[in-house]
Amino acid sequence: MIGYITMNMVILTESDAVGVxxxxxxDRRAEHIRSVLKxxxxxxxxVGLLDGPQGRALIKSVTGDSVELVCNRLREIPVVRPxxxxxCALPRPxxxxxxxxxxxxxxxxxxHLIRANRVEKSYFQSPLIEPENQMPYLIDxxxxxxxxxxxxxxxxxxxxxxxxDRLGSLAGSCGGLILRLLCSDDDANSxxxxxxPHANCVTxxxxxxxxxxxxxxxxxxxxxxxxxxxxxxxxxxxxxxxxALSQIELLRIMKNGLS
Amino acid sequence: MIGYITMNMVILTESDAVGVxxxxxxDRRAEHIRSVLKxxxxxxxxVGLLDGPQGRALIKSVTGDSVELVCNRLREIPVVRPxxxxxCALPRPxxxxxxxxxxxxxxxxxxHLIRANRVEKSYFQSPLIEPENQMPYLIDxxxxxxxxxxxxxxxxxxxxxxxxDRLGSLAGSCGGLILRLLCSDDDANSxxxxxxPHANCVTxxxxxxxxxxxxxxxxxxxxxxxxxxxxxxxxxxxxxxxxALSQIELLRIMKNGLS
Numbered sequence: 001m002i003g004y005i006t007m008n009m010v011i012l013t014e015s016d017a018v019g020v021x022x023x024x025x026x027d028r029r030a031e032h033i034r035s036v037l038k039x040x041x042x043x044x045x046x047v048g049l050l051d052g053p054q055g056r057a058l059i060k061s062v063t064g065d066s067v068e069l070v071c072n073r074l075r076e077i078p079v080v081r082p083x084x085x086x087x088c089a090l091p092r093p094x095x096x097x098x099x100x101x102x103x104x105x106x107x108x109x110x111x112h113l114i115r116a117n118r119v120e121k122s123y124f125q126s127p128l129i130e131p132e133n134q135m136p137y138l139i140d141x142x143x144x145x146x147x148x149x150x151x152x153x154x155x156x157x158x159x160x161x162x163x164x165d166r167l168g169s170l171a172g173s174c175g176g177l178i179l180r181l182l183c184s185d186d187d188a189n190s191x192x193x194x195x196x197p198h199a200n201c202v203t204x205x206x207x208x209x210x211x212x213x214x215x216x217x218x219x220x221x222x223x224x225x226x227x228x229x230x231x232x233x234x235x236x237x238x239x240x241x242x243x244a245l246s247q248i249e250l251l252r253i254m255k256n257g258l259s
Numbered sequence: 260m261i262g263y264i265t266m267n268m269v270i271l272t273e274s275d276a277v278g279v280x281x282x283x284x285x286d287r288r289a290e291h292i293r294s295v296l297k298x299x300x301x302x303x304x305x306v307g308l309l310d311g312p313q314g315r316a317l318i319k320s321v322t323g324d325s326v327e328l329v330c331n332r333l334r335e336i337p338v339v340r341p342x343x344x345x346x347c348a349l350p351r352p353x354x355x356x357x358x359x360x361x362x363x364x365x366x367x368x369x370x371h372l373i374r375a376n377r378v379e380k381s382y383f384q385s386p387l388i389e390p391e392n393q394m395p396y397l398i399d400x401x402x403x404x405x406x407x408x409x410x411x412x413x414x415x416x417x418x419x420x421x422x423x424d425r426l427g428s429l430a431g432s433c434g435g436l437i438l439r440l441l442c443s444d445d446d447a448n449s450x451x452x453x454x455x456p457h458a459n460c461v462t463x464x465x466x467x468x469x470x471x472x473x474x475x476x477x478x479x480x481x482x483x484x485x486x487x488x489x490x491x492x493x494x495x496x497x498x499x500x501x502x503a504l505s506q507i508e509l510l511r512i513m514k515n516g517l518s
Contacts, residue, residue, distance in 0.1 A: 246502035
């Protein structure tokens with residue numbers, strides 16, 4: 001369960017391909033394979049193709065600056081239900097890095113970073129708003145969590161239009177029962193009382209530092225978001241994301257009788 | 260549930276006392292009250308006395324460099340069961356800071372940082388091994404989580420003696436049923452299948468990056484530690500701590516019917 005701080009799985013992309021099922025790496029992934037994992041020709045390692053299948057690769061060659069891999073038997077891992085669509089009030093950039101990594105690591109399907117009353121406007125000017133600047137944190141998260149599917153990340157700089165205009169299309173992509181949850185501390189309900197084991201998708205909203213304002217809570221509740229508490233503490237945004245996804249995972253496993 | 264990044268509750272210590280129920284602050288807490296919370300004479304705020312009661316304080320005076328508070332009605336919050344004693348393979352210093360903060364924020368009773376095969380020896384030379392260097396992270400955690408009781412932090416630089424000699428005294432302080440858990444990814448059991456709702460104490464072990472070695476797992480299992488998985492992902496140590504404490508909290512609330 002606990003892995004090395006980087007690269008439990010090396011993420012490959014189509015641009016690394018140099019032939020059928022063959023990939024050549026030059027960057028820090030090659031360095032990691034050589035210097036941290038200390039692997040050489042003939043060894044195998046865990047890899048995943050970005051947004052694709054995963055499995056073990058064979059090291060075909062190692063040179064001073066590159067590693068060539070052959071991956072003949074990658075497979076798609078089964079889709080896990082419920083899919084999680086996470087709505088987060090846009091946090092400060094240092095926190096956003098953690099939320100991006102955690103979302104990828106824990107298999108979130110989409111992450112919607114929204115404006116809210118207690119979100120500082122300046123956060124929308126952060127370089128992290130740009131997809132290319134988010135990518136390193138997302139890839140690190142996939143690599144850590146042994147997953148390959150990138151969360152879709154969307155930025156919404158207005159609160160009400162997101163809920164009134166965009167939430168519907170999110171629901172449209174679900175193909176089954178949707179559960180809407182609102183992480184809160186004003187309510188004594190635990191996640192177990194509002195969780196629906198038949199949900200195909202969970203849309204979960206996590207507030208800004210300082211919390212949602214009453215208007216925001218009322219609007220979400222009018223759209224069917226059900227408030228729940230993670231526990232007796234007051235958590236930071238990054239811990240709330242990890243805590244909420246962990247509790248959903250526990251209820252998911254319990255429901256599926258995997259345990 | 261989501262609070263300001265610092266000081267949901269201002270932590271006071273006996274050394275701040277200047278009279279009966281009266282405390283004078285000069286440091287960043289005074290600055291926080293003046294500049295971030297923007298409070299003045301006659302306002303109230305949430306405070307907690309370190310290792311003691313908590314509640315609201317009245318601001319008696321604000322000067323250029325100090326804030327004086329009167330706290331007449333602080334109260335002890337009820338003890339929560341199970342108490343959590345966390346055993347962590349000593350992580351790298353940057354991770355240790357997060358583990359200290361999270362442990363305090365989430366109400367861990369004691370934190371045992373132990374040597375394991377995959378713990379780098381150099382970690383035991385970190386300045387963070389010294390209690391006075393741990394304190395800022397613990398205080399930040401209490402302040403964030405609205406708790407006042409510091410986790411006891413112990414360092415154990417040998418693996419087997421900790422389990423053979425010290426674990427017993429930990430158990431002796433429990434006063435009830437003890438549940439021993441081992442966070443693992445080699446086992447399909449979820450926490451719900453190994454959790455005992457009657458436990459008065461939970462002793463939970465979380466491994467190093469790279470995991471425990473077989474000898475370590477065998478020794479812990481021989482002492483009654485029951486392996487469980489947090490879910491389908493591979494998490495970093497700091498996320499594993501948050502995830503495990505969150506799942507225990509969910510099962511605790513479910514059992515108590517608080518929800």
